[in-house]
Amino acid sequence: MGAPRVVEVREALIVEAALPEGALVGLDLFWPGRDPEPVLALRRGSSVQVWLNVCPHAGRRLDYAPGQFLMHADRLVCAAHGAQFRLEDGACVDGPGRGGRLAALAVRAGEGGWWVSPVSG
Ligand code: FES
16 A cells, blocks of 8 residues: 555535525635635525635624624625625725725536635645
8 A cells, every 4th residue: 555645625615505595605615734714605696706704804704603794785794893895796895994805716616516716725
């Protein structure tokens, strides 16, 4: 028996059942050798967007409890200090951090659901 092979994983799978239509969902993505990465995901029809669950204002999580998000007029509201984000593009349009943007992860549709790549390797 030889040495174990090292496999570099470049994508994580989000299965279709994890993303109900139109619901903002908090997930943890698991990359080998790294801490779980909290993200939020939104599916609208065949389009899926995934962002890091990190506010660009002060680096805090956006949810007030794991997977629980505040919304106001179709905007995501950061639970820490109230920054508001458009869900169309992740732009911060009101509150502290205005002009910033959520960090988007690359997503592609594939067998079994959506395949997500990390923001950085
Ligand atoms: S950390 Fe989100 S508004 Fe300050």
